Amino acid sequence: MTENTDIHEYEVVVVGGGPAGMTAALYSTRLGHQTAVVSRGGGRAAMMQEVHNLLGVREETSGAEFLGIGQEQLDEYGCDQHRDMVTSCSRVEGEDGKRFRLSGNSADYEAEMVVLATGFNDVRPDPPLPRTGRGLHYCLHCDAHMFVDESVYVMGHAESAAHVAGIMLNFTDEVDLLTRGAEPEWSDDTAGMLERHPIDVVEEDVTGVQNGEDGWLKALEFEDGSVREYKGGFAMYGAEYNNGLARELGCDINDDGTIEVGDHGETSVEGVYAVGDCTPGHNQLPVGMGQGAKAGIDIHFQLRDFPRDPDELDEFGPVRSEEVPGIPDELLEQAVDFHTYGE
Secondary structure (H helix, E strand, O other): OOOOOOEEEOOEEEEOOOHHHHHHHHHHHHOOOOEEEEEOOOOOHHHOOOOOOOOOOOOOOOHHHHHHHHHHHHHHHOOEEEEOOEEEEEEEEEOOEEEEEEEEOOOEEEEOEEEEOOOEEEOOOOOOOOOEOOOEEOOHHHHHHHHOOOEEEEEOOOHHHHHHHHHHOOOOOEEEEEOOOOOOOOOHHHHHHHHOOOEEEEOOOEEEEEEOOOOOEEEEEEOOOOEEEOOEEEEOOOEEEOOHHHHHHOOOEOOOOOEOOOOOOEOOOOOEEEOHHHOOOOOOHHHHHHHHHHHHHHHHHHHOOOOOOHHHHHHHOOOOHHHOOOOOHHHHHHHHHHOOOOO
């Protein structure tokens, strides 16, 4: 931080503007806490051509449209949103005790509580590749339904790729496993599973992609000169978890790179929560949003002013009427303006 760096102070700062992070911010803001979302933009949700498996949201809704509606909701409730990339973080001493300072490229942010919703990046195989969302997919539970009774590939050479190829037989009878010239890393038991299921293991590398007029994948070309038609498929090369801030704060990290969390998203560091794709479990919109809600509610339990603890009441006396409500004035005014029922 330099002398000219702006410092924005909040009770809660959420790092990451995906569905999980925005849901945590939505709950935190509506429950009366000064909250900000700091997001660099983009992310896996923003790239979705269509939203699947989210009750109440039609599938023709794109990820960008879905996130845009969420950003509008946060604005309406009084949550600040900053387009910035947080590059480092630390614990600092403030007037009201220890706080977290998050340093971004444009400003610094201080908060009593931090929610990490930093997600992960899918590891992409080498090109040539189909277009993402138009024949190249990464989420089996989101997109398997799109390929019922269609010709499908699974790209990869590890246990996960073989496992997904087997799962896809629940949806179609045409499944190819493309190792792209790499030596398989799956176990002997998995090799036996593949031999006993109608899965064609194709070892040759991909040399070309054929797309239809609508941009969807039509076929893949292979180095032996063969051409195989596919509607689409899944790349299974693992994930790179964005856990740098969690490591810097001292949070425990699991062996696979996810951030270790409790039932409500709490990490091993008091005051730090993690939600969404950077944590263990299914990488699904409803799951991440549920995690964000649980974290937002738990944060409210930690920050809310009332009811006061008996020790505080003994020390400071009864709560005076002028001390309530506990919601900050600016959020109180925004909430009153927001409520239109009864008019």
